[in-house]
Amino acid sequence: MKTRIEHIIVAAILSAVLTTTISCEKFVETDFPNNQLPTEVVFEDEQTAEAALAGLYAGLWTNSLISGGIDGMGALMGTYADDLTCVYTSGSNGILDIANNQQVATNTVVTTAWTNAYGQIYAANSIIEGVTNSKSLSQASKDRIKGEALFVRSIIYFNLYQIFGEIAYTETTNYVINSQLGRMNKDQLLIKLETDLSEAVNLLPSAYRNAERIYPNKFAGYMALAKMKMLLKKWAEAEVLCSTVLQSSQYTFQTDPSKVFQKNGTHIIWQLKPKNTNDATKEASLYNFTGAPLSFVLNLNLINTFSSGDLRRQHYITAVPFNQQLNYRSSKYKNLAVNNPNEYSIIYRLDEVNFMMAESLIEQNKAVEAVPYINRSCQRAGLPALSTSLTVSAATAELREEKRREFFVEHGIRFFDLKRWGLLDQLIPVKTNWKSYHAQWPIPQKELLLNPNLNPQNTGY
Structure with a gap:
């Protein structure tokens, strides 16, 4: 009988393997090394299974699309759209081409985003397979761990789809299958993701397993599923899911704008913990500068949307003087x-x-019911409440402007909203090189060479 210490060592090994970036060419089946134990052993008990799951979360923090750093959608899609202006002086990392809407299929940022995402999908699939096949984990543990891994996998796929369009979908770690996958038809893919998120919601518990809300629960699943329903224009279903979250006693609207980004608020549904205690968030490190800007500044087009009395301009934005010029971070x-x-x-x-x-209600011609949900953000920002007599058209316009001011540089929300609304070409006056086909990034050339079944390349590339 193996000791608990041996189990933890094995889980640490698997955790390291799962959080290593895995490209398609690395889905290779080999004999298990003599100094390691098979994956099944890692899922022999809850503690070792949790260690494997922790590895997946570590990867999300370090270099995923939802990371707050340079690999994340906040920075990448923020500079790709009109939240951020890139001030890097070297284009060697591919960021400048992304910012200038001149990305090509060999761009390193494009390749890294794809590769990291599929590495984390592989990790999630390994965990799902492990707990499903485990003969010793309790059913409750199996359900929760599978639910978390399925939730993470689903949101990664969802974000990949929004960036790249039709993508490969896999539920296995089998190399032979993965190395020959083609891109799944859009309609089929969205049905798959809707089904996966529904299953994750059913498996996840309502209560948080950590008071700091660093692991998703059922309500995080409801929110992710509502995003999917909105993309599918299933507005009534999205309304029900949003209402379920808003009515939960676990959540309270934060009325103080100075506390919105503090970790202990009951308005937080899910957050990622820094790798080390008291480390800065990746967002704080990436966007901070005190003289010359280092990476990104806020786009002046965004700055000009804020009125002088908007408290978000005070709490969310800092003006930094340099060489007789104001830059905003x-x-x-x-x-x-x-x-x-x-x-x-x-x-x-x-x-x-x-x-x-609010958007789900407006899309059902319920503008009167929708406006109070927009007003919560307006009034926290010190702005007058919007009239509940707004027409559907006027309420839509207010929602779009207010949402931009509230969620700039947060996880690509601005880009994905414009794309869902069919308004990406509004970027043309702000983004000199913007073309309609930029709604999708190219499939990395490296991946097309490794697996020709991923062809054809996206239009325009």
Whole structure:
């Protein structure tokens, strides 16, 4: 009988394997090394299975599409659209081409985004297979661990689809299958993801397993599923899901704009914890500068949408003088270095559910019911409440402007909204090189060479 210490060592090994970036060419089946134990052993008990799951979350923090750093959608899609202006002086990392809407299939940022995402999908599939086949885990543990891994996999696929369009979908770690996958038809893919998120919701518990809300629960699943329903224009179903979250006693709207990005708020639905205690969030590190800007500044087009009395301009934005010029940085997250006792990277917050609810209602011609959900953000920002007598058209316009001001540089929300609304070409006056086909990124050339079944390349590339 193996000891618990041996189990933990095995889980640590698997955790390291699962969080390593895995491209399609690395889905190779080999004999298990003599100094390691098969995956089945890792899922022999709950503690080792949890260690494997922790590896998946570590990868999300470090270099995923939902990371708050340079690999994440906040930065990538923020500079790709009109939240951010890139000030890097070297284009060697591919960021400048992304910012200038001149990406090609060999762009390193495009390749890294795809590769990291599929590495994490592989990790999630390994966990799902492991707990499904485990003969010793309790059914409750199996359900929760599978639910979390399925939730993570689903949102990765969802974000990949929004960036790349039709993509390969896999539920297995089998190399032979994965190396020959083609891109799944859009309609089929969205049905798959809707089904997967529905299953995740059923498996996830309502209660958080950690008071800091660093692991998703059923309500995070409801929110993710509502996003999917909105993409599918299933507005009534999205309304029901949003209402379920908003009515939960676990969540309370945060009325103080200075506390929105503090980790202990009951408006937080899901957040990622920094790797080390008191480390800065990746957002704080990436966007901070005190003289010359280092990476990104806020787009002046965005800055000009804020009125002088908007408290978000005071709490979320900092003007930095340099060479007789003002540059603006995002200061939603403020704590730097190892002086960060109260900030984690927020992925889902209740504020977004309010806007999702409002949009779902407006799309059903219920503008009167929708306006109060928009007003929560307006009034927290010190702005007058919108009239509940707004027409559907006027309510739509207010929602779109207000949502931009509330969620800039957060996980690509601005880009994905414009895409869902069919308004990406509104970027043309702001983004010199914008073309309609830029609604999708190219499939990385490296992946097309490894697996020709991923062809054809996206239009325009």
